[in-house]
Amino acid sequence: MSAEEKPEFENPEDFIWDTYLKGSKDEDEARPKNWEGSTTGILTFTGLFAATVAAFIVESYKLLSSDSGERTNVLLEQLFVAMANASSQQPIIAPPPDSFSASTSVILTNVFWFSSLIIALVCALLSTLVQEWSRNYVQDINRRKVLHESLRERAYNHIYIRMGVNRYGMDQFVSWIVALVHLSVFLFACGLLLFLFPFNQVVAGISTAVLASFVTVYCVASLVPLLDKSCPYRTPISYMI
The missing domain is CATH 1.20.140 (Butyryl-CoA Dehydrogenase, subunit A; domain 3)
Structure with missing residues (x-):
């Protein structure tokens, strides 16, 4: 055949x-x-x-x-x-324990x-x-x-x-x-910033700026495909919106 x-x-x-x-x-x-x-x-x-x-x-x-x-x-x-x-x-009077x-x-x-x-x-x-x-x-x-x-x-x-x-x-x-x-990952980053602020404002501020920049990039990568279908950058949010 x-x-x-x-x-x-x-x-x-x-x-x-x-x-x-x-x-x-x-x-x-x-x-x-x-x-x-x-x-x-x-x-x-x-x-x-x-x-x-x-x-x-x-x-x-x-x-x-x-x-x-x-x-x-x-x-x-x-x-x-x-x-x-x-x-x-x-007489010895023991003070009450401090409330925590x-x-x-x-x-x-x-x-x-x-x-x-x-x-x-x-x-x-x-x-x-x-x-x-x-x-x-x-x-x-x-x-x-x-x-x-x-x-x-x-x-x-x-x-x-x-x-x-x-x-x-x-x-x-x-x-x-x-x-x-x-x-x-986002929750961990938020907790990390809250953990840093009481110890050092400078370190916490720089870390916040770095996190904010990545969040901005993430949001852009999530929303641009909704406006331009040919955009290859997508996140799970792009598929859910």
């Missing part, structure tokens, strides 16, 4: 189903690769990012409670005073950092689920109910699987995970 001759089918309509299956083969291979490529990058990034956030949290959560070392110094000072006044037989209340900036810093860490871990978990769903998608697309399944039945199964993926927004789900990763 020459290259220009068409294959013979038992049923005339099989030619249509065969053309459909061959035409969708490239997309069937590219779609799960895109899902796995995106989620693999997310897993790598969230692993490193979560470790970084956790290192900052180890130091910041201590500011939510009173310093036990400082309290010990106060008690020792009271003990020395009591020993010095022991000969005078004066964490500052608003400390509370917000920990809220931002803990939220950032939780979101990063959730993104990692969702990425592993997407990779599992991607493998299931490939298996379902290529699965045959029986060995001699007709082209029509295979095409119907393929359409059924594709409709489910489109109906439940698998592609959009992956984009949402990327958006959550970006949100996690």
